[in-house]
Amino acid sequence: MTDRDPLVPALTRLLVDIVRWLDGCDDEEVNPDSAVKMMEAISWALLQLPSDQRERFRQVIADLVEMEQDPAVRDFLKSFPFDIGMVEDEES
Numbered sequence: 001m002t003d004r005d006p007l008v009p010a011l012t013r014l015l016v017d018i019v020r021w022l023d024g025c026d027d028e029e030v031n032p033d034s035a036v037k038m039m040e041a042i043s044w045a046l047l048q049l050p051s052d053q054r055e056r057f058r059q060v061i062a063d064l065v066e067m068e069q070d071p072a073v074r075d076f077l078k079s080f081p082f083d084i085g086m087v088e089d090e091e092s
Contacts, residue, residue: 008060016076064077
């Protein structure tokens with residue numbers, strides 16, 4: 001996939017949406033332990049990316065933030081790299 005491959009933002013958005021859904025599920029929808037395990041697995045996989053690919057992922061997230069109309073989703077997107085441990089603080 002190249003830097004401009006439209007698949008990259010689509011898959012990034014899908015991944016963030018899955019984590020957002022898991023984070024917002026109640027106990028009847030998804031077992032909380034299972035949700036946490038899945039979110040930890042996603043975080044681990046993203047943190048295994050080489051630094052240039054992690055930076056590309058963060059840039060795609062920033063691009064998605066700019067396009068997002070829903071303030072709650074925009075806030076979730078903004079905090080996503082921080083929440084998964086990809087950056088030290090939310091200002092990065």
